[in-house]
Amino acid sequence: MMSLAALSTAAAAAPPTLPAATPAQRAKIHQTAKAFESQLISQMLQPIFDGLQTDGEFDGGQAEGTYRSFMVDAFGKQMSQSGGLGVAPSIEREMLKMQGLSEAPTP
Numbered sequence: 001m002m003s004l005a006a007l008s009t010a011a012a013a014a015p016p017t018l019p020a021a022t023p024a025q026r027a028k029i030h031q032t033a034k035a036f037e038s039q040l041i042s043q044m045l046q047p048i049f050d051g052l053q054t055d056g057e058f059d060g061g062q063a064e065g066t067y068r069s070f071m072v073d074a075f076g077k078q079m080s081q082s083g084g085l086g087v088a089p090s091i092e093r094e095m096l097k098m099q100g101l102s103e104a105p106t107p
Contacts, residue, residue, distance in 0.1 A: 018102040025101065026092075033091040037084045042076030 021029070049068055055061065080088070096103055 018100055021096055021099075021101040021103075025099075029092050029095045029099075030088075033088040033095065034080055034084075036091055037088045038073075038076045038080035040076075040087065041079050041084060042073050045072050045075055 046069075049072060053059065093103060
């Protein structure tokens, strides 16, 4: 029988190996991380457009104000697809850890 000290030393020396994420799990996590980054970018862009007036001669009027959130979301999605802020990989790693999966792809 191992002593408590020997058991804790053995546990610290060899951390448990986590199961590798399947390609389907990795794809879903990647998609979710990119969607999060897209939403983050949209939220960061929103204040830029909040103070704009839509009642000028060449402005879009009420329709512009109504559909502005869709435009900002589209900007966020496009910016995320074009490289974004670079937070998606970090989010992916944390999501894998939270689900008890390793980052290593399955062989």
